[in-house]
Amino acid sequence: AQVHRIAVIPGDGIGHEVVPAALEALEAVAALDGSFRFAFDRFPWGCDHYLETGRMMPPDGLEQLRGYDAILLGAVGHPSVPDHVSLWGLLLPIRRTFEQYVNLRPVKLLRGVTSPLRGRGPDDIDFVVVRENNEGEYSNAGGRLFAGTPHEIVVQESIFTRRGVERIMRFAFELARRHPKRRLTSATKSNGISYTMPFWDEVFREMAARYPDVATDQFHIDALAARFVTHPHHFGVVVGSNLFGDILTDLGAAIAGSIGIAPSANLNPERQYPSMFEPIHGSAPDIAGKGIANPVGQIWSGAMMLEHLGHPRAGRRLLAAIEHALAERGVKTPDLGGSATTREMTQAIVRSLDEVPDP
Numbered sequence: 001a002q003v004h005r006i007a008v009i010p011g012d013g014i015g016h017e018v019v020p021a022a023l024e025a026l027e028a029v030a031a032l033d034g035s036f037r038f039a040f041d042r043f044p045w046g047c048d049h050y051l052e053t054g055r056m057m058p059p060d061g062l063e064q065l066r067g068y069d070a071i072l073l074g075a076v077g078h079p080s081v082p083d084h085v086s087l088w089g090l091l092l093p094i095r096r097t098f099e100q101y102v103n104l105r106p107v108k109l110l111r112g113v114t115s116p117l118r119g120r121g122p123d124d125i126d127f128v129v130v131r132e133n134n135e136g137e138y139s140n141a142g143g144r145l146f147a148g149t150p151h152e153i154v155v156q157e158s159i160f161t162r163r164g165v166e167r168i169m170r171f172a173f174e175l176a177r178r179h180p181k182r183r184l185t186s187a188t189k190s191n192g193i194s195y196t197m198p199f200w201d202e203v204f205r206e207m208a209a210r211y212p213d214v215a216t217d218q219f220h221i222d223a224l225a226a227r228f229v230t231h232p233h234h235f236g237v238v239v240g241s242n243l244f245g246d247i248l249t250d251l252g253a254a255i256a257g258s259i260g261i262a263p264s265a266n267l268n269p270e271r272q273y274p275s276m277f278e279p280i281h282g283s284a285p286d287i288a289g290k291g292i293a294n295p296v297g298q299i300w301s302g303a304m305m306l307e308h309l310g311h312p313r314a315g316r317r318l319l320a321a322i323e324h325a326l327a328e329r330g331v332k333t334p335d336l337g338g339s340a341t342t343r344e345m346t347q348a349i350v351r352s353l354d355e356v357p358d359p
């Protein structure tokens with residue numbers, strides 16, 4: 001059988017609970033399929049490592065990851081480590097060094113899950129957000145002068161490059177072309193943000209001219225956020241900058257039932273470097289250690305990894321098993337209004353693998 005070498009970074013908090021759940025589900029899918037198997041290598045990096053060594057990962061951490069077929073990450077973040085330290089010490093260097101410039105985030109209401117939006121079902125909420133993942137508002141460029149004085153000035157730059165915006169737009173248009181709705185919506189704010197966002201809009205229009213078969217529209221980010229709530233059925237593919245995509249997808253996760261469900265793929269589409277798969281939620285210190293974290297976001301991220309590794313049918317089967325566990329078995333963690341533990345939810349999904357038809 002083909003062997004996929006996966007670097008596994010559970011990270012912090014509930015990462016230690018949901019990552020083992022995903023490994024169990026992935027092993028079960030591989031055993032059913034028979035044509036491939038996994039070799040998982042674990043890396044104990046994150047905030048505990050930081051508190052011991054002053055670094056989120058070893059100095060050669062990125063070199064250690066480079067040769068893997070993919071990276072499966074839980075989450076990072078710890079109450080006694082500043083969030084910008086954990087983010088810039090691990091997650092952002094991986095995304096940037098490996099040019100994972102696409103952050104693909106499905107917003108899909110699964111069967112068996114209730115949306116907080118009244119009367120909305122799975123047919124109404126089924127779209128995908130393409131978040132720019134390498135530049136934009138998440139920059140390290142800026143400065144702080146006269147700290148603590150009445151004259152204090154703080155500046156943070158946003159950096160948008162033609163190469164960076166063109167490649168995310170191209171990816172989004174290609175995806176929209178294959179999406180049933182054939183619609184691409186762009187998140188902008190070109191009224192208030194007068195350099196970067198008009199540029200973003202300009203590249204969007206240039207690219208739209210090359211994809212006449214894709215319907216396009218754009219909304220200011222504030223109006224777009226409202227539209228996620230009022231018209232979720234409108235959307236096919238949504239493209240947004242690093243910050244806008246981040247905010248929109250927590251909202252997307254909320255309308256799809258829970259932040260504990262939502263998956264993501266950090267893709268290097270050219271496949272020069274490993275891609276990374278992680279749920280969109282964080283380390284959830286408020287529930288860490290209780291055994292009640294929803295493992296679905298992590299397991300679904302594993303399903304996206306299967307697709308990336310060339311096993312789309314196995315990925316669809318795993319997602320079908322997740323839906324079967326939620327809808328037919330009715331097993332749900334507390335964030336979804338149920339009382340199942342992480343373990344019970346995981347077992348229900350693994351058992352459901354046998355009951356769903358091979359898609």
Ligand code: NAD
Pocket residue numbers: 014018074075076077078079083091259260261278279280281282283284285286287292293294295297335
């Ligand atoms: P969070 O996603 O960790 O938690 C937000 C809320 O959602 C909490 O109430 C939490 O209990 C709940 N929640 C999240 N995941 C859940 C799950 N799987 N099952 C059930 N409930 C779940 O966001 P936050 O509280 O803003 O951040 C906590 C820490 O995580 C911070 O240190 C932050 O920097 C970090 N963080 C990391 C990532 C990442 O690693 N990619 C992403 C977001 C936040």
Ligand code: MN
Pocket residue numbers: 246247250280
């Ligand atoms: Mn986020």
